Amino acid sequence: MYHGPLGHDSQELIKYFEENGARRCPPHANPAEYMLEIIGAGDPNYKGKDWADVWARSKHHQARSDEIADMIEKRAHVAHSKNVKDDREYAMPLSKQTAAVVQRSFVSYWRTPNYIVGKFILHVMTGLFNCFTFYHLGYAKIDFQSRIFSVFMTLTISPPLMQQLQPVFLRSRNIFRLRENNAKIYSWFAWTTGAILAEIPYSLIAGGVYFCCWWWGIFGYRVSSFTSGFTFLCLCLFELYYVGLGQMIASFAPNELFASLLIPFFFFFVVSFCGVIVPPPQLPTFWRSWMYWLTPFHYLLEALLGVSGNPILVPGSCHGTEGAQRKDHAKSLARQTSTNSPSCARPANSPVSTRRPGKRARATRTSTSAKRAGTSKSARTASANSARTPTVTSSVGASASTTSISGGTLVFLPPLSRSTSPSYTSPPFYGSGSRILSMR
Numbered sequence: 528m529y530h531g532p533l534g535h536d537s538q539e540l541i542k543y544f545e546e547n548g549a550r551r552c553p554p555h556a557n558p559a560e561y562m563l564e565i566i567g568a569g570d571p572n573y574k575g576k577d578w579a580d581v582w583a584r585s586k587h588h589q590a591r592s593d594e595i596a597d598m599i600e601k602r603a604h605v606a607h608s609k610n611v612k613d614d615r616e617y618a619m620p621l622s623k624q625t626a627a628v629v630q631r632s633f634v635s636y637w638r639t640p641n642y643i644v645g646k647f648i649l650h651v652m653t654g655l656f657n658c659f660t661f662y663h664l665g666y667a668k669i670d671f672q673s674r675i676f677s678v679f680m681t682l683t684i685s686p687p688l689m690q691q692l693q694p695v696f697l698r699s700r701n702i703f704r705l706r707e708n709n710a711k712i713y714s715w716f717a718w719t720t721g722a723i724l725a726e727i728p729y730s731l732i733a734g735g736v737y738f739c740c741w742w743w744g745i746f747g748y749r750v751s752s753f754t755s756g757f758t759f760l761c762l763c764l765f766e767l768y769y770v771g772l773g774q775m776i777a778s779f780a781p782n783e784l785f786a787s788l789l790i791p792f793f794f795f796f797v798v799s800f801c802g803v804i805v806p807p808p809q810l811p812t813f814w815r816s817w818m819y820w821l822t823p824f825h826y827l828l829e830a831l832l833g834v835s836g837n838p839i840l841v842p843g844s845c846h847g848t849e850g851a852q853r854k855d856h857a858k859s860l861a862r863q864t865s866t867n868s869p870s871c872a873r874p875a876n877s878p879v880s881t882r883r884p885g886k887r888a889r890a891t892r893t894s895t896s897a898k899r900a901g902t903s904k905s906a907r908t909a910s911a912n913s914a915r916t917p918t919v920t921s922s923v924g925a926s927a928s929t930t931s932i933s934g935g936t937l938v939f940l941p942p943l944s945r946s947t948s949p950s951y952t953s954p955p956f957y958g959s960g961s962r963i964l965s966m967r
Contacts, residue, residue: 528566528578530591533558547581617711624717632699632721636729642695643729646688650733653684654740661745677745678831679803681737682765682824686794689773693786696722696777726770734766735759746835754834761830768823772797801825 533540537558545551549565552558567573582588617624636643661677664670703718738759747755776793780786798804800814801824810819819825 528562528582529587530582531587543585543587547578547585548576617714619713621714621716624713625720628713628717628721629724632725635699636725639695642691645691646729646733647736649684649687649691650737651740653680654737657681658741658744663748664745674746674835675803675832677741678828678835681741681762681831682801682827683798684737685765685769685772686790688769689776689790690787692726692770692773693777693780693790694783696774697780697783697786700778722774723770726774727767730766730770731763734762738762750834757834758831761827765827768827797822797824801828803828 529540529543531539531543534542540562541552541558544562544565552561563569565575566578567575619627657677657680660680661673664673664677699718699722703715707713707718708715742755742758746758772793773790776789777786780789796818800810800818800822802819807815807819
Protein backbone atom coordinates (compact mmCIF):
# COMPACT_ATOMS: atom_id res chain seq x y z
CA MET A 528 0.00 0.00 0.00
CA TYR A 529 2.68 2.48 1.05
CA HIS A 530 6.28 2.39 2.22
CA GLY A 531 8.19 5.47 3.19
CA PRO A 532 8.39 8.33 5.69
CA LEU A 533 5.14 9.39 7.35
CA GLY A 534 6.07 13.01 8.08
CA HIS A 535 4.67 15.26 10.79
CA ASP A 536 1.15 14.10 11.74
CA SER A 537 1.39 11.58 8.84
CA GLN A 538 1.22 14.35 6.26
CA GLU A 539 3.44 12.41 3.76
CA LEU A 540 1.11 9.42 3.95
CA ILE A 541 -2.00 11.55 3.50
CA LYS A 542 -0.45 13.42 0.61
CA TYR A 543 0.39 10.14 -1.18
CA PHE A 544 -3.20 8.87 -1.02
CA GLU A 545 -4.72 12.22 -2.01
CA GLU A 546 -2.36 12.48 -5.03
CA ASN A 547 -3.52 9.08 -6.23
CA GLY A 548 -7.24 9.82 -6.21
CA ALA A 549 -8.32 9.31 -2.58
CA ARG A 550 -10.72 11.69 -0.89
CA ARG A 551 -9.31 14.46 1.25
CA CYS A 552 -8.57 13.66 4.86
CA PRO A 553 -10.60 15.77 7.37
CA PRO A 554 -8.44 18.03 9.59
CA HIS A 555 -9.26 16.23 12.85
CA ALA A 556 -9.43 12.65 11.50
CA ASN A 557 -7.12 9.89 12.66
CA PRO A 558 -4.64 9.23 9.81
CA ALA A 559 -4.56 5.49 10.52
CA GLU A 560 -8.34 5.19 10.36
CA TYR A 561 -8.36 7.36 7.23
CA MET A 562 -5.90 5.02 5.50
CA LEU A 563 -7.90 1.90 6.45
CA GLU A 564 -11.08 3.43 5.09
CA ILE A 565 -9.40 4.41 1.83
CA ILE A 566 -7.96 0.96 1.08
CA GLY A 567 -11.17 -0.80 2.22
CA ALA A 568 -9.58 -2.88 4.95
CA GLY A 569 -12.08 -5.35 6.37
CA ASP A 570 -14.86 -4.25 4.02
CA PRO A 571 -16.03 -7.17 1.78
CA ASN A 572 -18.11 -4.76 -0.34
CA TYR A 573 -15.19 -2.51 -1.25
CA LYS A 574 -15.26 -1.55 -4.96
CA GLY A 575 -12.46 1.01 -5.07
CA LYS A 576 -8.94 0.98 -6.41
CA ASP A 577 -6.42 -1.79 -5.96
CA TRP A 578 -3.90 0.21 -3.95
CA ALA A 579 -1.24 -2.49 -4.33
CA ASP A 580 -1.18 -1.88 -8.08
CA VAL A 581 -1.23 1.87 -7.48
CA TRP A 582 1.86 1.52 -5.26
CA ALA A 583 3.68 -0.69 -7.78
CA ARG A 584 3.24 1.96 -10.50
CA SER A 585 4.11 4.97 -8.31
CA LYS A 586 7.38 6.87 -8.23
CA HIS A 587 7.58 6.24 -4.46
CA HIS A 588 7.87 2.53 -5.12
CA GLN A 589 10.77 2.98 -7.51
CA ALA A 590 12.58 5.30 -5.08
CA ARG A 591 12.17 2.87 -2.16
CA SER A 592 13.36 -0.06 -4.30
CA ASP A 593 16.51 1.76 -5.32
CA GLU A 594 17.19 2.76 -1.70
CA ILE A 595 16.81 -0.81 -0.45
CA ALA A 596 19.04 -2.20 -3.20
CA ASP A 597 21.73 0.34 -2.35
CA MET A 598 21.62 -0.57 1.35
CA ILE A 599 21.97 -4.27 0.56
CA GLU A 600 24.92 -3.60 -1.72
CA LYS A 601 26.78 -1.58 0.91
CA ARG A 602 26.22 -4.01 3.77
CA ALA A 603 27.25 -7.04 1.71
CA HIS A 604 30.92 -5.96 1.79
CA VAL A 605 31.06 -5.03 5.51
CA ALA A 606 32.74 -7.60 7.79
CA HIS A 607 30.75 -8.66 10.83
CA SER A 608 32.35 -7.53 14.06
CA LYS A 609 32.59 -10.05 16.86
CA ASN A 610 32.26 -7.26 19.40
CA VAL A 611 28.76 -6.33 18.27
CA LYS A 612 26.37 -7.60 20.90
CA ASP A 613 22.85 -6.37 21.61
CA ASP A 614 21.00 -8.26 24.35
CA ARG A 615 18.61 -5.46 25.24
CA GLU A 616 15.03 -6.48 25.99
CA TYR A 617 13.63 -3.23 24.60
CA ALA A 618 14.86 -1.11 21.74
CA MET A 619 14.70 2.17 23.67
CA PRO A 620 16.02 3.00 27.17
CA LEU A 621 13.58 3.14 30.05
CA SER A 622 13.61 6.94 30.32
CA LYS A 623 12.51 7.41 26.71
CA GLN A 624 9.91 4.67 27.07
CA THR A 625 8.42 6.35 30.12
CA ALA A 626 8.39 9.83 28.55
CA ALA A 627 6.70 8.56 25.39
CA VAL A 628 4.07 6.50 27.23
CA VAL A 629 3.24 9.32 29.68
CA GLN A 630 2.76 11.72 26.79
CA ARG A 631 0.55 9.20 25.01
CA SER A 632 -1.56 8.75 28.18
CA PHE A 633 -2.19 12.49 28.47
CA VAL A 634 -3.15 12.68 24.79
CA SER A 635 -5.50 9.72 25.22
CA TYR A 636 -7.25 11.37 28.19
CA TRP A 637 -7.54 14.63 26.27
CA ARG A 638 -9.13 12.86 23.29
CA THR A 639 -11.71 11.05 25.46
CA PRO A 640 -13.43 13.86 27.39
CA ASN A 641 -16.40 11.77 28.51
CA TYR A 642 -14.52 10.36 31.49
CA ILE A 643 -13.15 13.76 32.54
CA VAL A 644 -16.52 15.50 32.18
CA GLY A 645 -18.20 12.78 34.24
CA LYS A 646 -15.61 13.18 36.99
CA PHE A 647 -16.14 16.95 37.17
CA ILE A 648 -19.95 16.68 37.11
CA LEU A 649 -19.88 14.24 40.03
CA HIS A 650 -17.64 16.57 42.06
CA VAL A 651 -19.81 19.61 41.35
CA MET A 652 -23.15 17.95 42.12
CA THR A 653 -22.02 16.27 45.35
CA GLY A 654 -20.22 19.44 46.51
CA LEU A 655 -23.29 21.64 46.02
CA PHE A 656 -25.58 19.06 47.63
CA ASN A 657 -23.32 18.83 50.68
CA CYS A 658 -23.00 22.61 50.89
CA PHE A 659 -26.70 23.44 50.83
CA THR A 660 -27.60 20.52 53.10
CA PHE A 661 -25.43 21.98 55.91
CA TYR A 662 -25.44 25.63 54.84
CA HIS A 663 -23.85 28.10 57.33
CA LEU A 664 -23.43 25.81 60.32
CA GLY A 665 -23.29 27.48 63.71
CA TYR A 666 -21.75 26.33 66.99
CA ALA A 667 -24.62 24.58 68.76
CA LYS A 668 -24.32 20.94 69.74
CA ILE A 669 -26.41 19.75 66.80
CA ASP A 670 -24.20 21.83 64.48
CA PHE A 671 -21.13 19.94 65.60
CA GLN A 672 -22.85 16.68 64.78
CA SER A 673 -23.71 18.11 61.36
CA ARG A 674 -20.03 18.97 60.83
CA ILE A 675 -19.14 15.31 61.25
CA PHE A 676 -21.80 14.27 58.76
CA SER A 677 -20.71 16.90 56.24
CA VAL A 678 -17.08 15.76 56.34
CA PHE A 679 -18.16 12.13 56.24
CA MET A 680 -20.32 12.79 53.15
CA THR A 681 -17.25 14.25 51.46
CA LEU A 682 -15.36 11.00 51.93
CA THR A 683 -18.22 8.79 50.69
CA ILE A 684 -17.96 10.11 47.11
CA SER A 685 -14.90 7.93 46.55
CA PRO A 686 -16.72 4.68 45.50
CA PRO A 687 -18.44 6.18 42.42
CA LEU A 688 -15.22 7.97 41.48
CA MET A 689 -13.28 4.70 41.69
CA GLN A 690 -15.89 2.96 39.54
CA GLN A 691 -15.46 5.71 36.97
CA LEU A 692 -11.70 5.31 36.61
CA GLN A 693 -11.53 1.52 36.62
CA PRO A 694 -12.87 0.90 33.05
CA VAL A 695 -10.30 3.37 31.65
CA PHE A 696 -7.52 1.66 33.58
CA LEU A 697 -8.58 -1.85 32.56
CA ARG A 698 -8.86 -1.02 28.85
CA SER A 699 -5.37 0.46 28.87
CA ARG A 700 -4.05 -2.57 30.76
CA ASN A 701 -5.59 -5.02 28.27
CA ILE A 702 -3.99 -3.21 25.32
CA PHE A 703 -0.61 -3.28 27.03
CA ARG A 704 -0.88 -6.92 28.07
CA LEU A 705 -2.06 -8.26 24.71
CA ARG A 706 -0.09 -6.08 22.31
CA GLU A 707 2.66 -3.80 23.62
CA ASN A 708 4.07 -6.18 26.22
CA ASN A 709 4.19 -9.19 23.88
CA ALA A 710 5.87 -7.12 21.20
CA LYS A 711 8.37 -5.71 23.73
CA ILE A 712 7.51 -2.16 22.71
CA TYR A 713 7.85 -0.78 26.23
CA SER A 714 8.05 -2.11 29.77
CA TRP A 715 5.40 -2.41 32.45
CA PHE A 716 7.06 0.38 34.46
CA ALA A 717 6.49 2.87 31.64
CA TRP A 718 2.83 1.86 31.29
CA THR A 719 2.17 2.01 35.05
CA THR A 720 3.78 5.44 35.32
CA GLY A 721 1.68 6.77 32.45
CA ALA A 722 -1.56 5.34 33.89
CA ILE A 723 -0.95 6.99 37.28
CA LEU A 724 0.42 10.37 36.21
CA ALA A 725 -2.37 10.99 33.69
CA GLU A 726 -4.95 10.78 36.49
CA ILE A 727 -3.31 13.16 38.95
CA PRO A 728 -3.83 16.61 37.32
CA TYR A 729 -7.52 16.01 36.55
CA SER A 730 -8.15 14.63 40.05
CA LEU A 731 -6.47 17.60 41.75
CA ILE A 732 -8.44 20.10 39.64
CA ALA A 733 -11.66 18.21 40.37
CA GLY A 734 -10.80 18.30 44.09
CA GLY A 735 -10.36 22.07 43.88
CA VAL A 736 -13.77 22.38 42.21
CA TYR A 737 -15.36 20.30 44.98
CA PHE A 738 -13.61 22.38 47.63
CA CYS A 739 -15.06 25.61 46.20
CA CYS A 740 -18.56 24.12 45.98
CA TRP A 741 -18.51 22.67 49.50
CA TRP A 742 -16.21 24.58 51.85
CA TRP A 743 -17.15 28.23 51.43
CA GLY A 744 -20.87 27.74 52.07
CA ILE A 745 -20.44 25.79 55.32
CA PHE A 746 -17.19 26.75 57.05
CA GLY A 747 -14.98 28.86 54.82
CA TYR A 748 -16.80 32.17 55.08
CA ARG A 749 -15.78 32.61 58.71
CA VAL A 750 -12.39 30.94 59.17
CA SER A 751 -8.84 31.98 58.48
CA SER A 752 -6.95 31.43 55.25
CA PHE A 753 -4.68 28.87 56.95
CA THR A 754 -7.70 26.74 57.88
CA SER A 755 -9.02 26.86 54.31
CA GLY A 756 -5.61 26.06 52.85
CA PHE A 757 -5.13 23.10 55.17
CA THR A 758 -8.56 21.75 54.23
CA PHE A 759 -7.72 22.07 50.53
CA LEU A 760 -4.51 20.12 51.14
CA CYS A 761 -6.49 17.35 52.86
CA LEU A 762 -8.88 17.16 49.89
CA CYS A 763 -5.96 16.90 47.48
CA LEU A 764 -4.59 13.98 49.50
CA PHE A 765 -8.05 12.41 49.46
CA GLU A 766 -8.16 12.68 45.66
CA LEU A 767 -4.79 10.96 45.35
CA TYR A 768 -5.89 8.27 47.81
CA TYR A 769 -9.04 7.17 45.98
CA VAL A 770 -7.20 7.18 42.63
CA GLY A 771 -4.54 4.88 44.06
CA LEU A 772 -7.07 2.61 45.79
CA GLY A 773 -9.24 2.32 42.68
CA GLN A 774 -6.31 1.46 40.42
CA MET A 775 -4.95 -1.02 42.97
CA ILE A 776 -8.29 -2.88 43.04
CA ALA A 777 -8.51 -2.85 39.25
CA SER A 778 -4.94 -4.10 38.86
CA PHE A 779 -5.72 -7.57 40.29
CA ALA A 780 -9.29 -7.78 38.92
CA PRO A 781 -9.69 -9.82 35.71
CA ASN A 782 -12.48 -7.64 34.28
CA GLU A 783 -14.60 -4.55 34.93
CA LEU A 784 -17.48 -6.43 36.58
CA PHE A 785 -15.28 -8.12 39.17
CA ALA A 786 -13.48 -4.83 39.86
CA SER A 787 -16.78 -3.04 40.55
CA LEU A 788 -17.79 -5.84 42.93
CA LEU A 789 -14.57 -5.50 44.91
CA ILE A 790 -15.02 -1.77 45.60
CA PRO A 791 -17.82 -2.17 48.23
CA PHE A 792 -15.81 -4.88 49.98
CA PHE A 793 -12.70 -2.72 50.39
CA PHE A 794 -14.64 0.47 51.08
CA PHE A 795 -16.59 -1.30 53.84
CA PHE A 796 -13.40 -1.92 55.79
CA VAL A 797 -12.09 1.58 55.15
CA VAL A 798 -15.22 3.42 56.26
CA SER A 799 -16.58 1.13 58.99
CA PHE A 800 -13.59 1.51 61.30
CA CYS A 801 -12.81 5.21 60.82
CA GLY A 802 -14.76 6.22 63.97
CA VAL A 803 -17.93 7.78 62.51
CA ILE A 804 -20.30 4.86 61.94
CA VAL A 805 -19.17 3.17 65.16
CA PRO A 806 -17.39 5.28 67.82
CA PRO A 807 -13.93 3.94 68.70
CA PRO A 808 -14.82 2.94 72.31
CA GLN A 809 -17.67 0.78 70.99
CA LEU A 810 -15.55 -1.09 68.45
CA PRO A 811 -14.63 -4.67 69.32
CA THR A 812 -11.18 -4.92 70.82
CA PHE A 813 -9.87 -6.97 67.90
CA TRP A 814 -10.76 -4.31 65.32
CA ARG A 815 -9.94 -1.33 67.51
CA SER A 816 -6.44 -2.64 68.19
CA TRP A 817 -5.33 -2.54 64.53
CA MET A 818 -8.01 -1.76 61.94
CA TYR A 819 -9.00 1.57 63.51
CA TRP A 820 -5.38 2.73 63.22
CA LEU A 821 -4.90 1.23 59.77
CA THR A 822 -7.74 2.88 57.83
CA PRO A 823 -6.63 6.14 56.15
CA PHE A 824 -10.06 7.73 56.69
CA HIS A 825 -9.35 7.77 60.43
CA TYR A 826 -6.53 10.27 60.00
CA LEU A 827 -8.26 12.21 57.22
CA LEU A 828 -11.35 12.67 59.39
CA GLU A 829 -9.23 13.80 62.31
CA ALA A 830 -7.58 16.45 60.17
CA LEU A 831 -10.80 17.76 58.59
CA LEU A 832 -12.77 17.74 61.85
CA GLY A 833 -9.88 19.39 63.64
CA VAL A 834 -10.01 22.46 61.42
CA SER A 835 -13.79 22.54 60.85
CA GLY A 836 -14.73 21.91 64.50
CA ASN A 837 -12.05 24.14 66.07
CA PRO A 838 -11.04 26.62 63.38
CA ILE A 839 -7.78 28.55 63.62
CA LEU A 840 -8.57 32.27 63.87
CA VAL A 841 -6.72 35.54 64.32
CA PRO A 842 -5.86 35.62 68.07
CA GLY A 843 -7.04 38.55 70.16
CA SER A 844 -9.41 39.91 67.53
CA CYS A 845 -13.14 40.41 68.00
CA HIS A 846 -13.81 41.46 64.43
CA GLY A 847 -14.20 39.73 61.11
CA THR A 848 -14.53 35.97 61.16
CA GLU A 849 -13.80 35.66 64.88
CA GLY A 850 -16.52 38.15 65.75
CA ALA A 851 -19.00 36.20 63.66
CA GLN A 852 -18.13 32.97 65.47
CA ARG A 853 -18.43 34.64 68.87
CA LYS A 854 -21.78 36.09 67.94
CA ASP A 855 -23.19 32.79 66.67
CA HIS A 856 -21.90 30.81 69.64
CA ALA A 857 -23.25 33.36 72.12
CA LYS A 858 -26.66 33.31 70.44
CA SER A 859 -26.87 29.52 70.50
CA LEU A 860 -25.90 29.35 74.17
CA ALA A 861 -28.25 32.19 75.05
CA ARG A 862 -31.14 30.25 73.55
CA GLN A 863 -30.24 27.20 75.61
CA THR A 864 -30.12 29.16 78.88
CA SER A 865 -33.05 31.51 78.19
CA THR A 866 -35.46 29.34 80.20
CA ASN A 867 -33.33 29.64 83.35
CA SER A 868 -32.22 33.26 83.13
CA PRO A 869 -34.02 36.36 81.82
CA SER A 870 -30.75 38.03 80.86
CA CYS A 871 -27.68 36.77 79.00
CA ALA A 872 -25.40 39.77 79.37
CA ARG A 873 -23.81 41.51 82.31
CA PRO A 874 -25.09 45.07 82.94
CA ALA A 875 -22.58 47.82 82.33
CA ASN A 876 -22.44 48.91 86.01
CA SER A 877 -22.59 45.46 87.55
CA PRO A 878 -19.37 44.38 89.28
CA VAL A 879 -17.72 41.09 88.48
CA SER A 880 -17.28 38.90 91.53
CA THR A 881 -13.97 37.13 91.79
CA ARG A 882 -14.87 35.47 95.09
CA ARG A 883 -16.01 31.94 95.34
CA PRO A 884 -19.62 31.41 96.47
CA GLY A 885 -18.42 29.72 99.65
CA LYS A 886 -16.83 32.93 101.04
CA ARG A 887 -20.19 34.57 101.64
CA ALA A 888 -21.33 31.51 103.56
CA ARG A 889 -18.21 31.63 105.71
CA ALA A 890 -18.70 35.35 106.28
CA THR A 891 -22.30 34.70 107.34
CA ARG A 892 -21.24 31.97 109.77
CA THR A 893 -18.61 34.30 111.25
CA SER A 894 -21.18 37.03 111.69
CA THR A 895 -23.64 34.66 113.38
CA SER A 896 -21.05 33.30 115.79
CA ALA A 897 -19.98 36.84 116.67
CA LYS A 898 -23.53 37.87 117.44
CA ARG A 899 -24.03 34.85 119.62
CA ALA A 900 -20.84 35.69 121.53
CA GLY A 901 -22.08 39.16 122.13
CA THR A 902 -19.08 40.91 120.59
CA SER A 903 -20.49 44.06 119.03
CA LYS A 904 -17.27 44.97 117.17
CA SER A 905 -17.09 41.63 115.39
CA ALA A 906 -20.75 41.89 114.54
CA ARG A 907 -20.28 45.33 112.98
CA THR A 908 -17.24 44.09 110.97
CA ALA A 909 -19.15 41.07 109.66
CA SER A 910 -22.12 43.25 108.76
CA ALA A 911 -19.89 45.66 106.85
CA ASN A 912 -18.22 42.82 104.93
CA SER A 913 -21.59 41.32 104.14
CA ALA A 914 -22.86 44.64 102.83
CA ARG A 915 -19.87 45.05 100.53
CA THR A 916 -20.23 41.49 99.07
CA PRO A 917 -22.86 41.24 96.31
CA THR A 918 -25.41 38.50 96.37
CA VAL A 919 -24.08 35.62 94.26
CA THR A 920 -26.09 32.57 93.22
CA SER A 921 -24.47 30.03 90.86
CA SER A 922 -26.04 27.33 88.74
CA VAL A 923 -24.27 25.12 86.25
CA GLY A 924 -26.11 23.58 83.31
CA ALA A 925 -25.14 21.29 80.48
CA SER A 926 -24.33 24.12 78.14
CA ALA A 927 -23.57 27.21 80.27
CA SER A 928 -23.14 28.36 83.88
CA THR A 929 -25.24 31.26 85.16
CA THR A 930 -24.23 33.43 88.12
CA SER A 931 -26.82 35.87 89.41
CA ILE A 932 -25.27 39.04 90.85
CA SER A 933 -27.08 41.93 92.42
CA GLY A 934 -28.36 43.97 89.51
CA GLY A 935 -28.03 41.37 86.75
CA THR A 936 -27.01 37.91 85.60
CA LEU A 937 -23.59 36.85 84.31
CA VAL A 938 -23.47 33.88 81.95
CA PHE A 939 -20.24 31.89 81.82
CA LEU A 940 -19.93 30.42 78.33
CA PRO A 941 -18.35 26.95 78.10
CA PRO A 942 -15.77 25.82 75.54
CA LEU A 943 -16.77 23.97 72.41
CA SER A 944 -16.86 20.50 73.89
CA ARG A 945 -19.36 17.86 74.93
CA SER A 946 -18.30 17.96 78.55
CA THR A 947 -20.93 19.01 81.10
CA SER A 948 -18.47 19.40 83.95
CA PRO A 949 -18.25 22.88 85.60
CA SER A 950 -14.46 22.75 85.32
CA TYR A 951 -14.11 24.57 82.05
CA THR A 952 -12.42 27.67 80.67
CA SER A 953 -13.59 30.36 78.33
CA PRO A 954 -13.66 29.55 74.59
CA PRO A 955 -10.42 30.47 72.82
CA PHE A 956 -12.13 32.47 70.10
CA TYR A 957 -13.69 35.10 72.35
CA GLY A 958 -10.58 37.29 72.19
CA SER A 959 -8.18 38.52 74.80
CA GLY A 960 -10.49 41.35 75.93
CA SER A 961 -13.43 39.15 77.00
CA ARG A 962 -14.09 39.15 80.75
CA ILE A 963 -15.37 35.63 81.34
CA LEU A 964 -15.00 34.12 84.78
CA SER A 965 -13.42 30.63 84.75
CA MET A 966 -14.93 28.24 87.31
CA ARG A 967 -12.60 25.73 88.93
